[in-house]
Amino acid sequence: MLQTLGLEYHYQHGKKIVFPEIEIDRGQRLLISGFSGCGKTTLLSLIAGALKLQVGDIKFDGQDYSSMSSLLLDRLRANHIGYIFQTLNLIPFLSVSENIGLGIRFSQSRKSRVGNLNQEINRLVDSLGLDKEVLNTPVNRLSVGQQQRVAAARALLGKPDLILADEPTSALDSDTTKKFLNEVMETFDASKQAIIMVSHDASIAPYFDSVIDFNKHYA
């Protein structure tokens, strides 16, 4: 489904990162771990099409990122990728269900995979351990842990082919981290989806099929 080919990234301050090759298919769960600042989020942004390629290429279901405009990449992301941002990026004045609904608002193909939107949001909220009573609550009234689950539900809605999760557990304690990962992995559809998660916390490795450790890659 997704393959990176000779990816390199040169930062403005002069630092250069050569990324390891990645190949992932539907049903696979990949963890990328490593110290802070090693380029994990940059790699995720390149895969999401949020950052322009400099050297190398990415293929997604046969499409080359290098030949696509930023608008086409925006479209590809909307239709095929669910992104759980490190900074959550929820809209504070919208309710929980409206924030979750944003995940498919701009994608016809993801919309078509959702029969009844309210039912699907209820299912996701339920499986991610959120109380249904919070659905109409403005999102800024929730705890960080609850907001993390809303961000995850938004990324999972409409069953995107690839889920990218950027340090989704960084603000959670170890118990909540375990609970959250259990819930995400249960919601994850192994027959249709793949997941790439980046984290500096190597202890969550058992939840994944494979792990790329950037610390070892750069050693």
Added chain:
Amino acid sequence: MLSLLLKSMRSRIIPTSLVTISLMASMVLLLSIERIQQGAEEGFNQSISGVDAIIGPRSSSLELVLYTVFHLGRPTNNITTKTIDDVKQRSDISWLVPIALGDSHRGYRVVATEPNYFKHIRYGNNQPLTFSKGVPFAELSEATLGSDVAEKLNYSVGSEIQITHGSIESLGSKHDDFSFKVTGVLNKTGTPIDQAVFLDLKGYELLHLGWKSGKKVFSLEDIDLSSLPPDALNPKTVTAAFVGLKSKLTIFNFSKNIREYPEEAISAIIPGIALSELWSIVGLVDKGFQLLSWIIIAISLIAMVTLIIASLDNRKQEMTIYRANGASPKFLAAMVIYESLLIGLVAIIGAIILVTAVTYFATNQLNLALGVSPSFKWISLNEIKVFSIILLSGVLSGLIPAAMVFRKNLHQALS
């Protein structure tokens, strides 16, 4: 999209309201200037109404309108009452009111005329003259006052006044041998009528019985007024005459015939045309208003663009999240355009309602307090054009933060 937009605007209710109120204040200022400008021009052009022609000694139309309508300057010649009587015989005339000018009372010009002046002469949009107190003069010893004269000099019905010969009060210039009793005070018109003292033509003639070449020869107290022959007080000359025609279509023919009157050099002017000519000369005021309007438009535009850019700056994060979730540039641009349009429309409609309500309900008070009558109307074509320019500028300025979202690296914006 509208629901998202309204929720977004509600979350920024204070800055959004401040932008809308600031814009509305600019629009109110702009509309007020426009309405006062038009009101001034309309008021000027409607200084006299219901009069089809003014007959006077042959001179320029501006000169004639200045001293007959605005009571400014001095007539250089008079016309004889024989000429006036001849003109009165014309079959195309409906009515004729002669006036004699020259004297004054404590700085206010005296207009000697006939009582039917108050029946035929109108002002503004064909509004008749009405009395706040009393009735028009009926006797030669009676006077009627314009509203400003009565108010400033604290006169009322029953007050006695004396007239000054000429327009400047000086030693020996007063007609102190005869007094006039005030019988009525006119309602305010916002025209030069408010600043005039009206006397009967015969009373005016009586005042000048003892005067020759601008000097008093004998006092009226020295003669027995009851012994005067009946036609002694019929004026020999008048300054001008206001004319109403049976049909306005005959005005050009009437004017031509008057110019060709063989026995005296007289002319007839059409007041509307003469007033427009005069306005174009004193139109520096008009140009000043226009300049002021354009300065306000420019300031409004700069203020609006600045305010919208400043208020939308904090929307960049919101728009970035929409983009990260796949929103198209068209969607983001539409969100910003609709917001700018909504703010602009609310400001414009609010300003129109406010200014129209003030001009509708407070015109009389504004006129009484400031002598200004703003023009009453909902919106003019010119105002629609100006508002369209302002709206378009608001929309274009709103696109700046939207463009900034697309120019900025999504990776940086989201992290």
